[in-house]
Amino acid sequence: MKRLVTVALVCTASAAVAACADYYPPPPPPPGVVRAQHVRWCYDHHPRYDARSNVYIADDGSPHYCIAPWER
Numbered sequence: 026m027k028r029l030v031t032v033a034l035v036c037t038a039s040a041a042v043a044a045c046a047d048y049y050p051p052p053p054p055p056p057g058v059v060r061a062q063h064v065r066w067c068y069d070h071h072p073r074y075d076a077r078s079n080v081y082i083a084d085d086g087s088p089h090y091c092i093a094p095w096e097r
Contacts, residue, residue: 054087 040067053064071091080088 063091063093063096066093 064076074081079091081091
């Protein structure tokens with residue numbers, strides 16, 4: 026979303042507004058791809074990760090939701 030706003034500001038501020046009128050942001054990746062990347066990251070960083078519940082068990086025994094860095 027930030028990319029769209031940035032481009033829109035650049036387009037409205039430039040002399041070539043007509044060139045920017047046809048700009049569409051790229052579509053987001055398919056949900057399965059994003060989910061696969063998330064699950065892979067969680068498995069790689071938390072050995073006791075359960076993909077069905079998106080929860081891992083920390084070293085102290087407490088459960089935590091896995092949040093990948095790009096989701097913060």
